[in-house]
Amino acid sequence: MNATLHTLNISSRENSAVIDRLLRCASTGDSVLLIENGVYTLADDNALQAFHAAGLALYALQVDIDARGLQHHIISSPVTLLDDSGFVALACEHHKTVSWFA
Amino acid sequence: MQMNGVKKNILFILQHAPHGNSSTRESLDAALACAAFDQQVQLLFIDEGVWNLLPGQHAGAINSKDTGKMLGALAYYDIRDVFADSFSLQARQLPADALAIPVTILPADAVRALVKHADCVIQL
Numbered sequence: 652m653n654a655t656l657h658t659l660n661i662s663s664r665e666n667s668a669v670i671d672r673l674l675r676c677a678s679t680g681d682s683v684l685l686i687e688n689g690v691y692t693l694a695d696d697n698a699l700q701a702f703h704a705a706g707l708a709l710y711a712l713q714v715d716i717d718a719r720g721l722q723h724h725i726i727s728s729p730v731t732l733l734d735d736s737g738f739v740a741l742a743c744e745h746h747k748t749v750s751w752f753a
Numbered sequence: 754m755q756m757n758g759v760k761k762n763i764l765f766i767l768q769h770a771p772h773g774n775s776s777t778r779e780s781l782d783a784a785l786a787c788a789a790f791d792q793q794v795q796l797l798f799i800d801e802g803v804w805n806l807l808p809g810q811h812a813g814a815i816n817s818k819d820t821g822k823m824l825g826a827l828a829y830y831d832i833r834d835v836f837a838d839s840f841s842l843q844a845r846q847l848p849a850d851a852l853a854i855p856v857t858i859l860p861a862d863a864v865r866a867l868v869k870h871a872d873c874v875i876q877l
Contacts (some may be wrong), residue, residue, distance in 0.1 A: 655869065672768060672800055675838075675861060676868040749874040 655681045656745035657707075661753045662691035663698035670698060673751045679706030684733070684741060690715045693725040703729070710741060763787050764795045764871035767802040772817045777805055780877045781823045788830035795834040796827070797867060798856070803841045806852040824854045838864055 657677055663670045665688070673683070683702055685692050690711050692698045702709050713732045716722055733741060742748055765784050769776045780796075788794045798806055805820055812819040827835060837856045842849060849858050859867065868874060 653869075655874075668800060672766075675799075675840075675864060676766070678865050678869045747871070747873060749868065750876060752876075 653746050654678075654744075656684060656742055656748045657681060657751055658684045658686055658748060659689040659692065659751045660687040661751075662688050663695045664691070666753045669751050669753050670701075674701055674705055676749070677705060677707055681706075682708040682710060682741065682745065684738065685709070685711040685715070685730075686738075687715055688719075690719060690721055693721065693728045693730060699728060710737075712738060760791065760793055761872040762793045762795065762870070763873045763875065764797060764867060766797050766799060766868075766874060766876045767805060768800045768876065770801040770804040771810065771820050772812060772815065776877045777802070777820055778818065778823065780875070781820065781827075783875065783877070784832065785823070785826065785830050788832050793834075794830075794832045795836065795867065795871065796832065797836045797838065797859075797864065798841070799838040799864070800841050803837055803845060803847055806837060806854065806856060807847065808851065808853040810853075821853050827854065836864075836867060 655677065657673055659670065659673060661669055670692070677683070693711060709730045710733050711730050713734055716725065716732065765780045767777055767780050771777055784794050784796060805824070810819060810821055835854065835856045836859045839858045839860050842858065
C-alpha cells in the first residue's frame with residue numbers, strides 16, 4: 652500500500668523528458684498507468700524495457716488503446732488493460748497517484 | 754491554523770524554466786498557500802526547473818514577474834525543505850554554492866525517496 656501510481660498521458664517519443672523524469676522519481680514496486688496519448692508508449696520498446704528494468708508494473712486504459720487503433724500493435728506488450736472501474740480500483744490500491752503530463 | 758489536525762507532507766515538483774509559462778509561479782503560489790494552512794511543504798527543482806534558482810534574473814526586462822522574490826518568501830512561510838536534483842544542476846553547469854536561495858542538493862536515490870515518502874505530489 653506504500654506504492655505510488657504514476658499516470659502518464661503523453662507518448663514517450665513525443666516528450667522523452669517527461670518519461671525520463673518519471674523514471675528518476677519512481678521506485679521499484681510502483682505502477683505506471685498509460686492514459687490518453689500515453690498509450691503510444693506501448694509501441695516504444697525502449698520505454699517498455701526501461702519500465703521493466705525499473706521494476707514498475709505497467710497498465711493501460713483499454714478505451715484509449717481502442718480509440719487509437721492500437722489494439723493489434725500491443726499484443727506482445729507486458730501490459731494489463733483496464734476499464735474505468737479498473738482505473739479507480741488501481742488508484743485505491745496505491746498510497747498516492749502522481750500525474751505526469753505535458 | 755490546522756485543518757482537523759491533519760498535517761500532510763506535500764511535495765511540489767518544479768520542472769519548468771521560468772517565464773515560458775506560469776507553471777512555476779502557480780506552483781509557488783500553491784506551495785505558499787499550503788504552508789499558510791500549516792501543511793508540511795517540500796519543493797523539488799528538477800530538469801529545466803533548476804533555472805529558477807539562477808540568481809541575477811531581471812524579469813522586468815521582459816515584462817514578466819520575478820520568481821526570485823517568491824523564492825525569497827519561502828523562508829517566511831517556514832518552507833525549509835527546498836531541494837534540487839544534483840544531476841539537473843550538473844548538466845546545466847549550475848554551481849550548487851551560487852544559487853538564488855539555499856537549497857539541499859539531492860543525489861538520484863534521494864530524489865526517488867523524496868517522491869516515495871511524500872503524502873501528496875503536485876506538478877503544475
